[in-house]
Amino acid sequence: MNLSGEEMSEYSDCPSTREALESIFSKAPNEQILKYERQLADIKLLDPVLIIVPxxxxxxxxxxxxxHTVMDSFATDGLQNERRDENSRAIFHFASNTELYTVRRNVENRFPNAFMDQPSLQALTPNPRLYPIGTAWILTNVAKRKSEFGEDDKFFNSN
Known part of the structure; x- marks a missing residue:
């Protein structure tokens, strides 16, 4: 997808991919941010990326x-001899939102302890799952080196 100058200016307010990564991985060293930035460089425009912070x-x-077992499941669910994370166990590239949320459901079915019980139900559950495995962020490359991103605070809530 080639964007015109007008379309590019539409995304000028979006943070750079590096700024997005620095915000998501606020405690990560520069080497790790550079590694993740290289990993995202090949992502097609508008493809969703799931980023998980432990x-x-x-x-x-x-x-x-x-x-690591759960992250490997996010990386390989529905694939044969491939990974969608380049072995990062943190950044997962999907071809569509449908694929992303299908994998999420599959991982929850296999590893329910990775997902927390909703706070309103925790007091009613004998052994509530109080913590999710991580924080989920959804990032989309909207232009060359420009990204839109946000935390999906319901991603690791049990359905």
Whole structure:
């Protein structure tokens, strides 16, 4: 997709991909931001990207090995001998929103403990899942090196 100068100016208020990554991974070292920036450089315009920032409370409860297993599921669900994360276990490229949310449902079915019970239901649940595995962000490249992004604060709520 080639954008005209007029279309490009439409996105001038959008943050750069680097600014988006620095906001999402506020504690990450520059090397990690550069690695993620390179990973996003090849994403097609308007393709959705899921970015997951680990929740330390969840990791303390279940451990890094379980965390990596769940992230590997996001990376490989529905694929054969491929990964949608370039082994980052943090940034997952999807061809469509439908694919992204289908994978989300599949991962929740396999790993329900990665998703938290809704706060309004936690008091009613015998062993509530209090923490989600991470924070989910959805990023879309809208122009060369320009992105629109936001936190999906309901992504890891159990359905």
């Amino acid at each position: 929740n330390q409370n969840w990791i303390h409860q279940y451990g890094w090995n379980v965390y």
